Amino acid sequence: MRPIRTLRFLPVLLLGLSGCQDALDSVANKVEHPLPAKLVNKMKANDMSTRSPIMMRIFKEEGVLEVWKQKGNGRYDIIASYEICKWSGKLGPKFKEGDRQAPEGYYRIYPYQMNPNSSYYLSFNMGFPNSYDRSHNRTGSNLMVHGACSSAGCYSMTDEQVLEIYGFARDAFKGGQEYFIVEALPFRMTAENMARHRDNEHFEFWKMLKTGYDNFELTRRPPKVDVCERRYVFNQVPQVENASFQANAACPPASMPATLASAYYAYQKTWNQDFIKAVAKFDREEATQIAANEARAEAEARRAEREAEKAARLASTGGPAPAVPVLGLFSTGNPLKALVPGSEPAAANANAQQAAAQAAQTEAGAGQVTPTAANADVPVPTPNPEVAPQVANAGSAPAAQSDKPFWKIWSSN
Template sequence: MTGRNATGRAAGIGSAIAAVSARVRRFALTAGLVSAMALISGCMSMNLEDLDGAAPEIPAKLVREMKARGMRPESPVLVRIFKKESELEVWKQDASGRYALLKTYPMCRWSGKLGPKMKAGDRQAPEGFYHVSAGMLNPKSQFYLSFNLGYPNRLESALGYTGEALMVHGACSSSGCYAMTDQGISEIYAVVNTALKGGQAQFQVQAFPFRMTPKNMAENRADPNYGFWRDLKVGYDSFELNRRQPKVSVCGRRYVFDQLFAGGEPTDPLAACPPALGGPDPRIAAKQAADEEKVADLLSDGAPATLHAYSDGGMHRSFRLLLEQKGADRLASSVSKRKYPVSRPDAALADPYR
């Protein structure tokens, strides 16, 4: 090899190394920025070109389960989330047109405590009613796969709540979001994506502090969010009784469910609700009255009022057991296709729901 050729080849190799190094530096800078922004505003979900972004398909076993229950893969879907129980439910419409439970997924991690998210940086996972369209799904998420809840919704925006990029995602790590295992979010993402491609304009996500039973309501009666939770319970009860997606309106600084109004849908969430056309669903009203009586009975029997002090959120009992047995590093490798850190394992062990 001549000196000139050797020099040219060395220069070419040097240029290639420099280009790769620059790309690595750019990726590291982007990842660092994403991490910093996630701590400030929520679980950011960036479209990073360096990550594999192929959308998953519904596993064949789950398709068979759908068919056995009279569901079609493209039929409408609805999601319910429960913080205390650390569970996410996926519901599908069956042949009757009503929703039936398809599968319950354990949540690997959620951050904050019971109660709604009110401001950016509070590390709270949201509570309320949200609607997710196809543009809110991200197959190239920093957290493997994700969909944006759409926080703040109309009511939260009107109340001055702040924050953005609040997600349901994989990676088993949360900073204000609901984190699943990679396998779990892969199935959930595939199911909701197929429903949206099948014609559902958007699917509803109902995020609750806990399953809204009389026992849980009685135990949490001393919480400052109790009045808000009583409003959420009306929507919870509507779905429990009807197995249909409740119609959500916002007025009078609260959610109002399954109601028609004189003059059309209210446009100002802070203004008093306009006159309603007809009264509440008598079955829902009866359930509300019966549950209030059960709460009163529990209180008369001395049910303790509990203020649950989460240091930094919670996780499903199955993951907590793994964490206790294996430690954070082995838990991360056990529940994820990639190796992610499990956020704040010390706080998870301090969770009161052990």
């Protein structure tokens, strides 16, 4: 069983339990479990009733679910923010059953969508596909906000988080709220974020969602959401009495209230200026990055060209140039090897001395024959013991080995 963080506000009977799932299982009535005192006190401090209406906002990229609650003046303020444990798929809407995409859009949550007996501890169904999704032939089922921290198209929270989220919705319904809205968005729709994602295939869809986002940012009230002509429209009041919005039909004559339209125009004007600045900023950064990449590629190409030229020169000369000896004795690799017995220079020196000794013997014992298979019966004269040493000593070549240190040998020569 997956261990998760222990709830701080649960009763003392939870002591000794190893995981949050076990701790939450011990809640006597999770459906009616009260919100923690810290949240109740926060609501009172912000002029909120525990049963006042709510709305929720989900941001995929930031991985956040926010709960907003109505204050005494009718506007909403954020009361709680939760880190989403898991959501599946990528930025962008859900299209069909099985694509494992978490939905994006505006969804109404009614009391019947709350599931107190969820196999994921507690949950509520998001109502996907809504009328907009259906108008685009999008399919899917059982898309929820739930506990258990696992997702296949849902927004998954920890059990302790969903216990609070469920509690907010339960209390709002008890206060008389007919439904609450969940805004499921790809990211906070700021000018900079929109500029950063301006080349995304879903950008036009996100521009439409942004209108509702802007309405809430401007008024701090959940927007009135309708669908017509297969698109979302926000805070539109029909000009004809009893006119309705149909997802696949033409939008009825409608407009924003005048005061809201004026405020929205000013808000959008400032936002557009910020968007243009953000695009220019990202264009500069992109140009700088491209230039840096090109410089690195050019430097790498020059390095590869030099290596190729070096390899060609080595191939034409038959290999690397030999090391040049210093003073005819010292090698470039290790000068001391020249006088170390057993090294190549020392061995060559010994061979030269042996050849000189043999030459002296030959001169002293002229006419002597070295026995071979052809002259095996020819007697071999014994070398003159007096002459050979004299001739050998007459040479200037040092002995092959000496007890003197090498520096004394060098200085004596």
